[in-house]
Amino acid sequence: MTTPLFDLIRHEIAHDGPITVARFMELALGHPEHGYYMTRDPFGLEGDFITSPEITQMFGEMIGLWSVVVWQSMGRPDPVNVVELGPGRGTLMGDALRAAEADPDFMDAQRLWLVETSPVLRDAQKKNLMQTMRMPAWRDSFAETGPGPLLVIGNEFFDALPIRQYEKTAEGWRERLVGMNAAGDGLAFVLAPGAADETLIPETLRAEAEVGAVFEDQSASRAVMTDIAKRVVEHGGAALFFDYGHFEHGLGDTLQAVKDHEYADVLAEPGQADLTAHVDFQQLAEAARAAGAEVLGPLPQGAFLDHLGLRQRADMLMMHADPDVVQVIDGAYNRLTDPDQMGVLFKVMAVTRPGFAVPPWGGGEG
Numbered sequence: 001m002t003t004p005l006f007d008l009i010r011h012e013i014a015h016d017g018p019i020t021v022a023r024f025m026e027l028a029l030g031h032p033e034h035g036y037y038m039t040r041d042p043f044g045l046e047g048d049f050i051t052s053p054e055i056t057q058m059f060g061e062m063i064g065l066w067s068v069v070v071w072q073s074m075g076r077p078d079p080v081n082v083v084e085l086g087p088g089r090g091t092l093m094g095d096a097l098r099a100a101e102a103d104p105d106f107m108d109a110q111r112l113w114l115v116e117t118s119p120v121l122r123d124a125q126k127k128n129l130m131q132t133m134r135m136p137a138w139r140d141s142f143a144e145t146g147p148g149p150l151l152v153i154g155n156e157f158f159d160a161l162p163i164r165q166y167e168k169t170a171e172g173w174r175e176r177l178v179g180m181n182a183a184g185d186g187l188a189f190v191l192a193p194g195a196a197d198e199t200l201i202p203e204t205l206r207a208e209a210e211v212g213a214v215f216e217d218q219s220a221s222r223a224v225m226t227d228i229a230k231r232v233v234e235h236g237g238a239a240l241f242f243d244y245g246h247f248e249h250g251l252g253d254t255l256q257a258v259k260d261h262e263y264a265d266v267l268a269e270p271g272q273a274d275l276t277a278h279v280d281f282q283q284l285a286e287a288a289r290a291a292g293a294e295v296l297g298p299l300p301q302g303a304f305l306d307h308l309g310l311r312q313r314a315d316m317l318m319m320h321a322d323p324d325v326v327q328v329i330d331g332a333y334n335r336l337t338d339p340d341q342m343g344v345l346f347k348v349m350a351v352t353r354p355g356f357a358v359p360p361w362g363g364g365e366g
């Protein structure tokens with residue numbers, strides 16, 4: 001099936017030659033008119049996939065309470081910027097703010113920023129946050145949020161940012177690009193004719209890679225992480241990221257498309273399916289450290305949420321609930337924490353000013 005975006009991409013390839021995987025992702029997800037996120041609300045049963053805050057209110061509540069405790073440890077700065085990257089429907093922030101009402105001083109001090117490029121999702125966020133009576137300021141990028149002490153939250157944000165792919169061939173490393181297939185009626189992966197800059201690939205992986213191995217470079221994510229880390233070091237605060245991916249650099253093609261809750265062909269319907277890649281937490285951690293910040297974790301999501309008290313929160317909610325609701329709450333707890341579900345594949349990493357520990361790695365005494 002061709003899509004409006006396919007025609008645009010075909011045109012770009014005809015004009016300039018094959019495009020990078022990063023450019024393909026940028027267009028497929030973020031093209032102002034036809035990009036996947038720009039045209040729809042993809043969450044839930046009716047949509048293409050589901051995320052932790054859409055599974056249960058407890059996820060956002062935990063993050064809200066974490067934010068209050070970290071703010072108290074920071075010395076209760078007023079104002080404090082609370083920034084969410086890629087807030088989806090705004091569900092996480094709505095639940096977090098409700099839980100954070102436990103400390104009215106925090107609620108008075110917080111200045112809310114949502115970093116979101118999709119107009120459709122900005123609308124959904126507006127509707128969701130209306131009930132909290134706390135209206136955020138929207139920005140297209142983290143760089144446009146205000147100065148000062150900050151708390152940054154991102155759930156499944158980095159997995160949506162563009163990656164570049166490099167493949168080991170018998171002649172050395174080549175960049176993987178998106179070009180036209182032999183028949184000229186569809187897209188196909190092709191290799192750049194020239195050699196890639198090998199220093200982009202971590203030395204340990206260069207040594208072990210066999211022909212056909214793929215390395216994914218997350219320079220777009222690293223650039224955002226560098227910005228965040230610099231701000232945290234300069235102004236104080238912490239950032240907390242949840243994403244699925246691996247602790248250390250690895251080899252493998254993790255680019256995937258999801259549509260109607262099923263895997264789909266990455267190139268078949270640009271703009272109609274979600275595209276993500278596993279997050280290489282080592283790349284993010286190295287970028288944060290290079291900017292002078294301290295990195296805590298990553299921890300598996302299940303362990304992180306259990307340390308924060310997710311089980312106790314679930315038990316509390318279940319205490320007065322009907323049996324069918326008890327089942328839903330318990331199911332949500334398991335989904336987020338079970339090693340066979342989201343408990344291990346998803347990981348949590350914090351970035352702070354050096355010497356500033358945050359729960360569950362320490363801190364929280366404030």
Ligand SMILES: C[S@@+](CC[C@H](N)C(=O)[O-])C[C@H]1O[C@@H](n2cnc3c(N)ncnc32)[C@H](O)[C@@H]1O
Binds near residue numbers: 115155
């Ligand atoms: C996988 S969704 C996660 C949504 C939400 N955090 C959740 O857990 O439900 C990715 C989010 O990032 C946004 N997004 C994608 N690329 C972005 C970019 N380059 N800048 C800002 N937001 C982006 C999407 O519109 C969406 O809100």
